[in-house]
Amino acid sequence: MTWLDLPDDTLFGLENLPYGVFSVGGAPERRAGVRVGDLVLDLTAAAAETAAAFAPLLTAGVLNPLLAAGPGVWREVRDSVREWLTEPRYADRLRPHLVPVAEVTTHLAFDVADYVDFYSSEHHALNAGRIFRPDAAELPPNWKHLPIAYHGRAGTVVVSGTPVVRPHGQRKPRNADAPAFGPSRRLDIEAEVGFVVGVPSTAGTRVSTADFAGHVFGVCLVNDWSARDIQAWESQPLGPFLGKSFGTSVSPWIVPLDALEHARVDGPPQDPEPFEYLRTSEKWGLDLALEIRLNGHVVSRPPFATQYWTAPQQLAHLTVNGASLRTGDLFASGTVTGPERDQRGSLLELSWGGREPLELPGGEKRTFLDDGDEVVITATAPGPAGRRIGFGEVRGTVVPG
Amino acid sequence: MTWLDLPDDTLFGLENLPYGVFSVGGAPERRAGVRVGDLVLDLTAAAAETAAAFAPLLTAGVLNPLLAAGPGVWREVRDSVREWLTEPRYADRLRPHLVPVAEVTTHLAFDVADYVDFYSSEHHALNAGRIFRPDAAELPPNWKHLPIAYHGRAGTVVVSGTPVVRPHGQRKPRNADAPAFGPSRRLDIEAEVGFVVGVPSTAGTRVSTADFAGHVFGVCLVNDWSARDIQAWESQPLGPFLGKSFGTSVSPWIVPLDALEHARVDGPPQDPEPFEYLRTSEKWGLDLALEIRLNGHVVSRPPFATQYWTAPQQLAHLTVNGASLRTGDLFASGTVTGPERDQRGSLLELSWGGREPLELPGGEKRTFLDDGDEVVITATAPGPAGRRIGFGEVRGTVVPG
Known part of the structure; x- marks a missing residue:
């Protein structure tokens, strides 16, 4: 189903795809990510790479703009991520934007209001x-x-x-x-x-x-x-x-x-x-x-x-x-x-x-x-x-x- | 003491100078202000006009950047406002930035954290x-x-x-x-x-x-x-x-x-x-x-x-x-x-x-x-x-x- 090499029993398959915010190494930049298997898809980069309409929602270093966008956009992002990770034509473009989860630092994913x-x-x-x-x-x-x-x-x-x-x-x-x-x-x-x-x-x-x-x-x-x-x-x-x-x-x-x-x-x-x-x-x-x-x-x-x-x-x-x-x-x-x-x-x-x-x-x-x-x-x-x-x-x- | 025509018994003389955020008419723009007498000094404009070092803290539409700047800057702003409203040489430059309080709409002055x-x-x-x-x-x-x-x-x-x-x-x-x-x-x-x-x-x-x-x-x-x-x-x-x-x-x-x-x-x-x-x-x-x-x-x-x-x-x-x-x-x-x-x-x-x-x-x-x-x-x-x-x-x- 996916061009990624995911174990059958992964808890982070395409049916899950949770969202977070991460940085890599000592870089200060915080990026939106989606966890898949033991990898993190750099969602900020992937959306820019594919010129997705929702790309501007993913550049804040927190998920708040995506959160505010509502269920229509949430579904669109989720459908897109699934498509990217399923269609082999995306593999070469997106592979550079996959980072082993062991190499990322995760951050508070959203600014907490109340x-x-x-x-x-x-x-x-x-x-x-x-x-x-x-x-x-x-x-x-x-x-x-x-x-x-x-x-x-x-x-x-x-x-x-x-x-x-x-x-x-x-x-x-x-x-x-x-x-x-x-x-x-x-x-x-x-x-x-x-x-x-x-x-x-x-x-x-x-x-x-x-x-x-x-x-x-x-x-x-x-x-x-x-x-x-x-x-x-x-x-x-x-x-x-x-x-x-x-x-x-x-x-x-x-x-x-x-x-x-x-x-x-x-x-x-x-x-x-x-x-x-x-x-x-x-x-x-x-x-x-x-x-x-x-x-x-x-x-x-x-x-x-x-x-x-x-x-x-x-x-x-x-x-x-x-x-x-x-x-x-x-x-x-x-x-x-x-x-x-x-x-x-x-x-x-x-x-x-x-x-x-x-x-x-x-x-x-x-x-x-x-x-x-x-x-x-x-x-x-x-x-x-x-x-x-x-x-x-x-x-x-x-x-x- | 001031070139403004303030009544002696005003509750908003130069010894007070409270801060707020306001807009004028239907304009969406929110500006930092200081209340003096029955006027509001457009602090955002006055700081820009006088090229004050703290001017960038006053453009957010809320006071938070000023609040974060700390007591040294707070005193600097307060001293500057007093100087502006006291020294006659500022009168002509600042008079255009004074708005009757009755003509302004006040807003929540800061983003409340907790x-x-x-x-x-x-x-x-x-x-x-x-x-x-x-x-x-x-x-x-x-x-x-x-x-x-x-x-x-x-x-x-x-x-x-x-x-x-x-x-x-x-x-x-x-x-x-x-x-x-x-x-x-x-x-x-x-x-x-x-x-x-x-x-x-x-x-x-x-x-x-x-x-x-x-x-x-x-x-x-x-x-x-x-x-x-x-x-x-x-x-x-x-x-x-x-x-x-x-x-x-x-x-x-x-x-x-x-x-x-x-x-x-x-x-x-x-x-x-x-x-x-x-x-x-x-x-x-x-x-x-x-x-x-x-x-x-x-x-x-x-x-x-x-x-x-x-x-x-x-x-x-x-x-x-x-x-x-x-x-x-x-x-x-x-x-x-x-x-x-x-x-x-x-x-x-x-x-x-x-x-x-x-x-x-x-x-x-x-x-x-x-x-x-x-x-x-x-x-x-x-x-x-x-x-x-x-x-x-x-x-x-x-x-x-």
């Missing part, structure tokens, strides 16, 4: 409730009526590979009268899936669940690093702030919605039936299989299909008050946690609030992250004909503050 | 506690240890004069089993003061209280519109979201820190003594006199000098976890409320949770805002020699959703 983080896994919310509020109702009373969310810090969203500096802050030791100050002792991860908004909306209007694919460009992986001790002390009454704002890592490759056709499933049944504006007719649950590795060892495999609220519902909620969308808005799913113990998306849950340390092969134990720890989150999803597509990874190493 | 909203008025926090949580402790236990804050939506920060569309959303009627959906019935204001960050900081480092003036460019007025019913139902456990994100209005003129020399006062005494990173040696309390008008009637005069946490403390807290600053970050004080009944910065407080309607002259009553209501927040501060400087206004009218 960053919103949801809280849409029922299993995660139940676990958090049991750990933090053992005497209260397990789910907050609003939880099944709306997808809870808060705004995070867009300016500290960083690309995979960026070291995470352990944050300092205030924490309140149990049974102490006053807070203490110092490096966080409960540095955690949250394995999440992020949705990247392309097409803006107008203030004062809503984006319906049916308009989801008209606004959202694609999907990435997110690690919403969390300092649980800082978060616990600061969060009342206005929610998390410094416990989250020191850094949020995202994967470099944005998988377009069109690549997820075979991953789409019904979300879980919702009871009570949500308000009209949250109802959906298309299925936009996504059967993504996440995997979390800590220092090379798989510690969890959260199943994204178990999320209670789907991305179109999240987007409809985000805008139901008339809030406008901008190109580059990022909204994340919240920690993805499945029903099983080895499907939990945070160390908070995996170590049950620090009370049940996780044993790593070799005898090491962890409740929360030590300096030097490396966390890698990956995901795959069903593709056509039993194949799978990959999301790449979001990776980060903790360094002392 | 928007953070604090909660730093003790009187406001006490009132909110008494209204919302009458049985709980009056201040949250963390309140006097850290300036509580949350991230708001940067993409819906709008300039004064932009209509505010009443948001729809979920609310939980008292004694009802389930939430209801519809237009907010408790649309409110929050009179705040905003601080505009110019110079960015590096991720993983802190900005000390002493570095405040090295990063912050100036001050504006903020109306953090709030739908109390939406906010009350959604906020647990992650804080306000849609109850705030539909719109935040800011005044068009950014008063530079250098204009506030005579407004600087000690903040209130702080007990307990805050952690080292929150201590200050310079006084950065600000004696701003705010005024809130509802449909033309003054309903409150909040005194900003009563704020418990000062702006340098807020900035140091915001970055103590290593979170970086970007040019265009906006952080707001939180609702400004003084100790007296007629110094409350929100209708929530002025009507005591809706239980004590506010009587307007003419017999009209308000608990929260009706469609068509217009809110104007203004402020002045002490200037040199007993004069005062003005902040202009932040104005908004509620339109039905």
Whole structure:
């Protein structure tokens, strides 16, 4: 099908084709790219080479102009890339624009406008409730009526590979009268899936669940690093702030919605039936299989299909008050946690609030992250004909503050 | 002192000189401007006319390049504007670049990067506690240890004069089993003061209280519109979201820190003594006199000098976890409320949770805002020699959703 020599089981075949931004060697120039197999197609160069109409959208060093162009152009670019990589007549012209992925440096693929983080896994919310509020109702009373969310810090969203500096802050030791100050002792991860908004909306209007694919460009992986001790002390009454704002890592490759056709499933049944504006007719649950590795060892495999609220519902909620969308808005799913113990998306849950340390092969134990720890989150999803597509990874190493 | 014919009691004399962005007539071009008296100096044109070294910073249609340039350049621009408006030899060259303020359209003066909203008025926090949580402790236990804050939506920060569309959303009627959906019935204001960050900081480092003036460019007025019913139902456990994100209005003129020399006062005494990173040696309390008008009637005069946490403390807290600053970050004080009944910065407080309607002259009553209501927040501060400087206004009218 393609003139490239791709292995049959590649996670980055022509059915995937995620977008990113990269540079080569020490060159400062950032270029749009498409990952295919273990190569990156220099999309900026290829579009110029073929004099594609969309070439001017690919020269900004970020994907934002492409994101803003909307689904018609997104499809045109995707169709063109497929054609280039399929038709042998393009082979000689495009081969110079293919770079081994091992030779590129990936960058944050888009300028993040606003960053919103949801809280849409029922299993995660139940676990958090049991750990933090053992005497209260397990789910907050609003939880099944709306997808809870808060705004995070867009300016500290960083690309995979960026070291995470352990944050300092205030924490309140149990049974102490006053807070203490110092490096966080409960540095955690949250394995999440992020949705990247392309097409803006107008203030004062809503984006319906049916308009989801008209606004959202694609999907990435997110690690919403969390300092649980800082978060616990600061969060009342206005929610998390410094416990989250020191850094949020995202994967470099944005998988377009069109690549997820075979991953789409019904979300879980919702009871009570949500308000009209949250109802959906298309299925936009996504059967993504996440995997979390800590220092090379798989510690969890959260199943994204178990999320209670789907991305179109999240987007409809985000805008139901008339809030406008901008190109580059990022909204994340919240920690993805499945029903099983080895499907939990945070160390908070995996170590049950620090009370049940996780044993790593070799005898090491962890409740929360030590300096030097490396966390890698990956995901795959069903593709056509039993194949799978990959999301790449979001990776980060903790360094002392 | 100036060759301009300024009234002695102008709030916009040479000791003020706030910056903004404006256009004239229907022209699409946005230009940097300085307000002086009832005129706007076209700063973009004046800098070009005088071949000022900083002229290239003023052509972006937003102030961001000027903000990023730092205190040395800010002072250079300010000194130049004063010289231009003082030395008669500039009069003929610059007169063509002075436009009556009544003839300009003001725009959002800067691209907002991240928007953070604090909660730093003790009187406001006490009132909110008494209204919302009458049985709980009056201040949250963390309140006097850290300036509580949350991230708001940067993409819906709008300039004064932009209509505010009443948001729809979920609310939980008292004694009802389930939430209801519809237009907010408790649309409110929050009179705040905003601080505009110019110079960015590096991720993983802190900005000390002493570095405040090295990063912050100036001050504006903020109306953090709030739908109390939406906010009350959604906020647990992650804080306000849609109850705030539909719109935040800011005044068009950014008063530079250098204009506030005579407004600087000690903040209130702080007990307990805050952690080292929150201590200050310079006084950065600000004696701003705010005024809130509802449909033309003054309903409150909040005194900003009563704020418990000062702006340098807020900035140091915001970055103590290593979170970086970007040019265009906006952080707001939180609702400004003084100790007296007629110094409350929100209708929530002025009507005591809706239980004590506010009587307007003419017999009209308000608990929260009706469609068509217009809110104007203004402020002045002490200037040199007993004069005062003005902040202009932040104005908004509620339109039905």
